Amino acid sequence: MTSSAPRRTVLAAALAAAAGAAAPLARAAFEPGPATPTAATTPGTAAPHRPKSLVDYHSWTTAADWTQGRIEGTIVWPGPRPGVRIGHAAGTADYHDPHTGKAATWEYATWTGPVHRLTVPATEVVASWNAHTPAGTWIAVELRGAYSDGGHTPWYVMGRWTAGDGEADIRRTSVDDQKDGKSSISTDTFAIDTPSSGLRLVSYQLRLTLYRKPGTPLTPTVWRLGAMGSDIPDRFDVPASRPGTVGRELSVPRYSQEIHKGQYPEYDNGGEAWCSPTSSEMIIEYWGRRPTREQLAWVDPAYADPQVCHAARHTFDYQYKGCGNWPFNAAYAATYRDMQSVVTRLASLNDIERLVHAGIPVITSQSFLKTELDGAGYGTAGHLMTVIGFTQHGDVIANDPASPDDPAVRRVYKRRQFENIWLRTKRYDAKGQVKSGSGGVCYLYFPAKPAPTQHRVLAELGIR
Secondary structure (H helix, E strand, C coil), X not given: CCCCCCCCCCHHHHHHHCCCCCCCCCCCCCCCCCCCCCCCCCCXXXXXXXXXXXXXXXXXXXXXXXXXXXXXXXXXXXXCCCEEEECCCCEEEEEECCCCCCEEEEEEEEEECCCEEXXXXXXXXXXXXXXXXXXXXXXXXXXXXXXXXXXXXXXXXXXXXXCCCCCCCCCCECCCCCECCCEEEECCEEEEXXXXXXXXXXXXXXXXXXXXXXXXXXXXXXXXXXXEEEXXXXXXXXXXXXXXXXXXXXXCCCCCCHHHCCCCCCCCCCHHHCHHHHHHHHHHHHCCCCCCCCCCCCCCCCCCCHHHHHHHHHHCECCCCECCCHHHHHHHHCCCCCEEEEEEECCCHHHHHHHHHCCCCEEEEEEECHHHCCCCCCCEEEEEEEEEEECCCCCEEEECCCCCCHHHCEEEECHHHHHHHHHCCEEECCCCCEEECCCCEEEEEEECCCCHHHHHHHHHCCCC
């Protein structure tokens, strides 16, 4: 069985093909659900020694964080989850939606973050966000960085996003053809064009622009805005980690993408390519959230697991024409009650062991030949699956959506094989050509108020 690539995984090759200038426009419903699962209370074993981090994830989430930014029409909204929203319009802007053909005028307000100096001068940066966007509202997330040679990037659009896709909404989209001769945007990832030159991004700013229909009191609210900068070296093989905290398996729902083949082909050609939203839905439901019956009313009642169809529709990137945009999946998960999410990179399976021991499953991105992962039965240029536990010997227990049916989703993969295909940045395809790997990319979804054990582990991994 071959799993379709869920998103662009070949970063270096894609950058060489990027062309054009940054786009000129530079500016989910909440429903009740069961309580959050009880976190792990058994103390973990001592964490293995962690090498020097190659990743810097930084976020703005608190009232103090938001007040550090420069505001034009936005206000800091207090409460259990402080955020920014429109206080008054700073101006209006016209936007012609390339995916609907509609042109409209929007009120907007902006929040521009302070300069964040990267602890790891980066070759890549991925932004992610958590927001509520009522119908007729949307947000744009942009990044501007400083190079190690003293120059600066333009304001790059990292995403134009809204939770919905109704008549009043734009279509969520990445923006192609953004580059400045030193760096480029490939779907959801900023990357230095030639890392071997030594050029790095040493700092960045993020800018939020919040949009709404003129005259309406509705407003987006953004609770979390962050970015993961990294400098992962080119590597075909990654040193193996020794098993640490193992022997726990989380009870995560099992959903197959393969049973959705042919369903709603307008969303990434149907279910065979839905590994990312299928994985997202598994963890959303692990935390006791799911779409309401009303939200699922549009799905053909003959289809099993309609919530997977819903996740595919609401993670779909209309420019990329796929459901594998990393930040769009994270943003979708955070539309559910009291949920938050980030896109980051981890250093080894030891990091995932600690998260799983604390009760947090992890979605990982990897690509591999059929011969490189025993028991998978397929090869893929890019695939998302959910790590839900570890055997007593340290092998990986994964919910792999590229399975023929829901009961077959649970798999056990050899630790060494899994870790290498997830963490490497270079690989050979079936023709012997060099391709790229994700370098340890993962999605982390967790409650707005994680349990103390979860909070501690997340903080130790740079997530606050």
